[in-house]
Amino acid sequence: MNDHTFDEQTARGWIRGIEQGNSQVREQDIYPRLRAWLERAAPTRILEIGCGQGVCSAKIDLSGRIYIGVDPSPFLIDRARELYTTAGREFAVGNAYELPFSEKQFDAVFSVMVWHLLSDLPKAAFEMCRVLKPGGHFLIVTANPGARSDWEAIYLNQKIDGRRFEGDLVLDGKIFDHDVLYFHTQLEIESALNRAGLQVDTVEPFRKSKPDQAQEYLISMQGTRPASTDSSL
Numbered sequence: 001m002n003d004h005t006f007d008e009q010t011a012r013g014w015i016r017g018i019e020q021g022n023s024q025v026r027e028q029d030i031y032p033r034l035r036a037w038l039e040r041a042a043p044t045r046i047l048e049i050g051c052g053q054g055v056c057s058a059k060i061d062l063s064g065r066i067y068i069g070v071d072p073s074p075f076l077i078d079r080a081r082e083l084y085t086t087a088g089r090e091f092a093v094g095n096a097y098e099l100p101f102s103e104k105q106f107d108a109v110f111s112v113m114v115w116h117l118l119s120d121l122p123k124a125a126f127e128m129c130r131v132l133k134p135g136g137h138f139l140i141v142t143a144n145p146g147a148r149s150d151w152e153a154i155y156l157n158q159k160i161d162g163r164r165f166e167g168d169l170v171l172d173g174k175i176f177d178h179d180v181l182y183f184h185t186q187l188e189i190e191s192a193l194n195r196a197g198l199q200v201d202t203v204e205p206f207r208k209s210k211p212d213q214a215q216e217y218l219i220s221m222q223g224t225r226p227a228s229t230d231s232s233l
């Protein structure tokens, strides 16, 4: 696996960005989508894959619910535990490729701004399906594969190798971070989910960074693990 999981420096940058910034895309688009999806899914046990410093758990109504957030960065998990301490919330170190749970544990699983960091989508999709209960719901918010050129435009010092894209993210004229992204096509994402036994119900591109931009730069995919699926294939 050649994934660039967040090291301490990247994690610090992410914490600073989230905790100091007032992200309009998050407040206006991502969190409302997450809340609307949760309302429809009405889950009791929720898993967030790649929870970062845990901010999404603070943007949803967790009353009467159990939320678990996992992330491979111990640094981010420590920060999440420090910040979000109310009952019903837990954070654990864990990777999308090897979730630290037995099967059929969750009514709903979501992942925000993580799937474009994953090289092996079939493996991540299989794991997501494995831990979902039959009839359970998933939501993925990730980079819109159709807006690859808009994503590439915000990076300097690019290295491109097929689906793999590496570069320095420039924000407000300064290098903010070094990222490795994977531009899987929408078809590849959907087939990874389908092959894992998940059903994709809705695919919705959203959010333009400029009104005249041709493509929305994010995409949400929602669906279910059909009641009859057995992921131990």
Ligand SMILES: C[S@@+](CC[C@H](N)C(=O)[O-])C[C@H]1O[C@@H](n2cnc3c(N)ncnc32)[C@H](O)[C@@H]1O
Binding pocket: 003, 004, 005, 006, 014, 049, 050, 051, 052, 053, 054, 055, 056, 070, 071, 072, 073, 076, 094, 095, 096, 097, 111, 112, 113, 114, 117, 118
């Ligand atoms: C852009 S941040 C998003 C964090 C959080 N989902 C949010 O929206 O606030 C991407 C997160 O994906 C995590 N990540 C990277 N590779 C991962 C993997 N293989 N499994 C799970 N999470 C991963 C990173 O550690 C980081 O916390």
